[in-house]
Amino acid sequence: MSKYSTNFGESDLSRGQIRGLAKTVAVRVYDIILDSKHPEYNSMGKELAIGVIRYAPLDRKVELSQINKLPYAFPSNGNINLLPLVNEIVILDVLPSEKAGDKDRKASKLYYTSIVNIWNNSNNNQLVNELEEKVDTGKFIENNVVKPLSPFPGDLIVQGRYGHSIRMGGTISNNNELSDESNNGKPFTIISNGSTNDDEKVSHVVEDVNLNSNSIYLVSDHIVQLEQARDKTKAWKKPPTKADTYKGSQVMINGGRLYFNSKEESTLFSSKEAFGVTSNTINLDAKDYIALDAEKIYLGEKALVEEFEPVILGESMEGFLYTLLFNLQALADDLVVAGTAGINVQNLITRGKVMKESLKNLQNQINPGGKSQLKSRKVYTE
Secondary structure, three states, rough: OOOOOOOOOHHHHHHHHHHHHHOOOEEEEEEEEEOOOOOOOOOOHHHHOOOEEEEEEEEOOHHHHHHHHHOOOEEEEOOOOOOOOEEEEEEEEEEEEEOOOOOOOEEEEEEEEEOOOOOOOOOOOEEEOOOOOOOOOOOOOOOOOOOOOOOOOOOOOEEOOOOEEEEEEEOOOOOOOOOOOOOOOOOOOEEEEEOOOOOOOOOOOOOOOOOOOEEEEEEEOOOOOOOOOOOOOOOOOOOOOOOOOOOOEEEEEEEEEOOOOOOOOOOOOOOOOOOOOOOOOOOOOOOOOEEEEHHHEEHHHHHHHHHOOEEEOOHHHHHHHHHHHHHHHHHHHHHHHOOOOOOOOHHHHHHHHHHHHHHHHHHHHOOOOOOOOEEEEEEEOO
């Protein structure tokens, strides 16, 4: 027997029950186990009971006191779980139970396979029986703003209840702003979170990269009409194509805030052409060091255009100033004692000859408007 098996009692079906359910059966959900706080969590198998529903036929009137005596069914898919709400309608199916691998290979139990799309709405498909006592639906909030996506031909669409969705498409459609004759049949994927269309006259909506709370667009040969938060490009010799005009293979991420965090190693960006950042402020804060390297580094818009003001090399400049100040200090010493008794003016003449040669060497180190030993050959400012 599998280590996961347990005795779920009435979920195991007899031959007669299996024959009686050998067709599509729709039932109403009256309860669902979602966590360990549910009163039947322990008795129903603990973690194995997550997602289990209590149900009754649509034509049956159920008292609140009878709910815990209703039959139950299990979710059929362990990878994609679409959990129903109380009063939603689900389809039942008879499939092998956990006991099928032991003595009884035909052992079966009930699973629910899908939620009936009563209202054609991803937020809520509850069908309330007004004749019954009010059934607790938990803390679910019905949201009239959330509307299903308008499908394009051939789409694969996954939708949550609160305006989150994944669309995999690529076919021309009236509402499809991404596809046209030039790229019809080329794939795109849209992951979107937070629908904002609250027009009551609209029953189905299409993703809007600018209005949805956040989204990721993976396109192969398409234009995405993204409104850039900023478009300043003065730090570029050749400005990049704007977001709403570029057509090609790209991944576009848009949201109120983007946060990338590498908790164990590094965050790396590698680009064949350019890497651009435009913002109100750009802040770099490193613990050990910040390193910048390129054939040329420009500080300011004018530096990019003119390359007229290279930065000064600090160590070379200090050596230059030290030599200049040493000569000036020596001259000052000679001038202080030049008029005293016994001191010949010849000392000043000698000092002048020495300084002249030294100053000539210093002059050779500078070259206004050209390359020199004191100026950087790769960093320019304005």
